[in-house]
Amino acid sequence: MDPFQNMQEWRKNLDRFFGEDFWGEFEGVLKPKIPQINMYQSDNEIMLYANIPGLDDVNQVDVYVFNATIELRGVINITPSHQLIQEEILQGSFERTIELPYPVRSDKINATYQNGLLIIQLHRLIQQDTNKQRIHIQYLENT
Template sequence: MDSWKQMMEWKKFADQYLGQNFFSPYQQQEDTQREQQQSQPQEERGFPAVNIYESENELLCIAAIPGLEKAEDVDVYVDDRSVHIKGKTNLIGGKYRIAKEEFGSGAFSREVELPYRVRSDAIHATYKKGFLYIKLYRLPADRQKPKKVDIRRFDD
């Protein structure tokens, strides 16, 4: 017997002996927590989920973004140490109402720090089957060193 079925049988048993609505205050609390989570902006819930894979000189960022209808619905910004993904998704349940929502619909924004500095001139991004793939390349070490700026005398 699986644990969910056991728990439901235990709940039925508890309701019989402790009162029909013994668990209803807990159910209301769970419903309130779910409503609060759903009202949070997606970026506060960590949307989209992002995995980062690295090799010696490359990074592959994969963001799970279901519901994009076209490429224009998402923007990717890369600076030397982070990727910022923002856009909007459109997931419509039709006549159904939301009972549980772990990934939402609407505007989102997420910034992810990268493990090392990357080049801004070589970035490749594709979207396929609900996933955004962003390939980045390590900034060569010689370009990471600070450059000394010559200051000319200005009191002459």
């Protein structure tokens, strides 16, 4: 059950009246991005917390890291055996790309899942200039 299904018709009508993609600027307000995240940084480390409730198998979520972006893909699916009366926890498939404050190392990433939170620890990529070399200075005597 998509709580935003009825809004599609309203959205189409307003797009026709105000111009194409009128609601694009309000997308995050009307339908918040999932999963919800908190991101914290220090000089050399980023901690990203993603709210993914009801995950039974961590293989249901894909995490991709490239340079200064992280991409999360998966499904939030809460299926209790009771009848739904009120729904506030957003569910469904998600694909979210998040810009990071700086490039991160691809060889040093830790990801854990506990109590409905996916916790990803990333480390700053420190570029090593491999072309740096000491130049020999030749001393010339005055003649």
